Amino acid sequence: MTTDAAHDPRAPRAAASVVHYADEADLIVVGYGAAGASCAIEAATEGAEVLVVERASAGGGTSANSGGLIYVGGGTALQSALGFEDTPEEMFKYLMAACGPGPDEKLVAPFAEHSVAHFDWLVEQGLVFKEAFFPGAHEPETDESLTYSGSEDCHPFCEIAKPAPRGHFASVMGSKGAILMKTLMASAQRRRVRVRGDTLAERLIVESDGRVVGVVVRSAGEERCLRARRGVALTSGGFIWNEEMLEQHAPWLRRCKMKVGTENDDGSGIQMGIAAGAATIRMDAADITLPVFPPVSFREGMLVNCQGQRFLNEDAYMGRWGEISLLHQDGRVWLVVDEPSFGQPKHIPDIEVVAGDSIAELEGEMGLPTGSLQQSAAFYNEHAARGEDPLFHKRAEYLRPLSQPPFGAIDLLPENSVYCAFTLGGFHIDADGRVQTPGGEAIPGLYAAGRTTSGISKQGYSSGISLGDGSFFGRRAGRAAATAPT
């Protein structure tokens, strides 16, 4: 690591060279989304003086723009009130199966074990949950507060762990992400957390022994040094808006039309940390969602590749549709429907559909090898008529022979459709949000949470995991920093 090196605009500054600190606090939090707010609240609760720097004019970030879904479970008060049984063990089993390949047990285990308490904490902050379940396969526009938000209730995950809905929303008719952030920021304000808006963090400040002791920020064109007595927490989001980082680490994401995040998700926090010796892991990983539902009748269709073969149970979570289609089929996939299963997809306004009066005709229109789709459809229909899907185990409620013309195929190539993506790679943290070096040691004074880190999901995703692990490990980071020796 090198300080203020000409070759790296994110290189840390040597504490010895700082002549004046414009401000100071026990903990400086960089970025004011759900991870940063949770970190600030918890540190303040532990008695620390907290200063948040946020490059936007006001806090909220991607969390405020999100669907507001928080992945918690294991038997929360809301799950119980609605009659859904869940345990930390089943939640752990599900996450270890669904968050891979290669989920980090050291993060997943405490996340599952303490999830019920984390839900209670969210309620304590002022979030209101309504005892109402939303049965859809997408985010509700209504005010229910619990839903299945991942792959829990479908193959193969339903055989690995007992299914339970774990997507928790604050109850509101409007923006659920905005109410989440409004509530967390109000809680932080009650705890006298100070916030500097329009303030971009540019470099960390480090002692000669490597300890992080502050941040160099830029505000209104002026550079200032801020001193952190106990630590700095980087909670400034991922890098879906940094084209160069995408090209380097996950070039396939550039094919996704919709970047989930604000333009401030440009990886600046990750770059500052790397320059101070932080390790990053699984920089290839991302949530890739293909928002085909509603209409939920699409689950009655056949998702096929360019050999006319099925490759996924169509009742899968939309994040799996996107992930499997883009990563494993190069995005060259179609959804084949018949008349009753067709509908205008709400989130993909400009769909390309080819049609035919028979599967054979459709196959020709799609340019598939003769017989390939016909064969797949015949096999599918024969079994669907019996409520069976021996290849991919789609649930019986969505199994019905595709037999009513006209038949259609929706082109789901990323270039013709809407794939939504955000990055999941970032710092390697421990369960207290301490940022690790490549050698696996904690960097003194440096903490992180949310999408600046590689959290519990290492590729496979379920909606709500980012607000879930961001707020959970944000709190842990805040507590660890507040109780760390000065």
Next chain:
Amino acid sequence: MTTDAAHDPRAPRAAASVVHYADEADLIVVGYGAAGASCAIEAATEGAEVLVVERASAGGGTSANSGGLIYVGGGTALQSALGFEDTPEEMFKYLMAACGPGPDEKLVAPFAEHSVAHFDWLVEQGLVFKEAFFPGAHEPETDESLTYSGSEDCHPFCEIAKPAPRGHFASVMGSKGAILMKTLMASAQRRRVRVRGDTLAERLIVESDGRVVGVVVRSAGEERCLRARRGVALTSGGFIWNEEMLEQHAPWLRRCKMKVGTENDDGSGIQMGIAAGAATIRMDAADITLPVFPPVSFREGMLVNCQGQRFLNEDAYMGRWGEISLLHQDGRVWLVVDEPSFGQPKHIPDIEVVAGDSIAELEGEMGLPTGSLQQSAAFYNEHAARGEDPLFHKRAEYLRPLSQPPFGAIDLLPENSVYCAFTLGGFHIDADGRVQTPGGEAIPGLYAAGRTTSGISKQGYSSGISLGDGSFFGRRAGRAAATAPT
């Protein structure tokens, strides 16, 4: 500046704190495989005094243990002598298609453009090539010097670029990797390159402005500082032998039984560079080979997944068999053969085979859904009888209906088979082997080549690329370092 920080055993040392240098040179090269030797030779040719440090007792490394295949082309003297037409343009087109997703044009372009000259340079070093072509799909035990070593002559690559064999071997009956390294090391010796064996590099030495000016090494239990007047080149291999790095960056590789590399491929060079501010990219990428050939008759079989579906043309390069099977089918694949296409695979001694007198019986033995394999086989056989493969475009010479019992299925699950893997992720370098920061600036005085870097292959592979890009960019790094200002 963080030097010798307690939290990071690879953290660089401040030059200001070094009281004595035990040795010095213009260029210090860390690791003496093909990349390091090429770097040393070229720097010495430019007049630089070069010192190589190698942790093993003697040089050679993974290069010496390898098959010795070097990927060069574009119209080399050997290609021309054997009547194969090739141009830099076709080589470029092939590599851009085969080395992705996301190959780096800034590396691929000079590699293709100057490949003919690079071959001539290899000849100048003393490597002997025999004007004989090896037609097999694997590495020869005989002394021919040219072969197809990737996907050039099969779908879809043969439609993207005009096929040409680009795998060049030194002509020798024994170990081709050993003769390559023996020749390069002899050339280095003639140029008075000095080599310190049994010497492990532990940390870089950096000036306060970030310039790399030396290496801290350990030899016979003693730590020594070595001064580099013009630069340090890290050419110390990849990280296939570092379980923790695999778990963090590419956990699926832990399923591969055979690690291609020496135990010194533990990522130490990568970690030293990261600690000095180097960016790493595509740490998920790897060559994953499933060495099923010989017998080449396996290309007449059907490679199927657990839905009984084909997913790859079986005449593909073995690196594609491994990559596609492990990454996109979770390794749950079988090779289905009939009596004439079966043979004992040479490199997979303990195969698990299930058998049946009919495809239907075999399907049952494999535990596949009833009808799934039968349907795939019927479709395949119908077209194969006409010399066609409308799904995956296998070449006609390998197309023949699978019709002669008994039928067999070879279980190619990684746990039951032999997948060979080595890592392709590492430093982000420019075309002169300069190591980049996350912000895309070169770190002064730091160079790298070979599998310590992310080279021309970002996932898709062809045999010989590592010796090819390692020696090519090793030379460029050596030249850049030798001509850099002191």
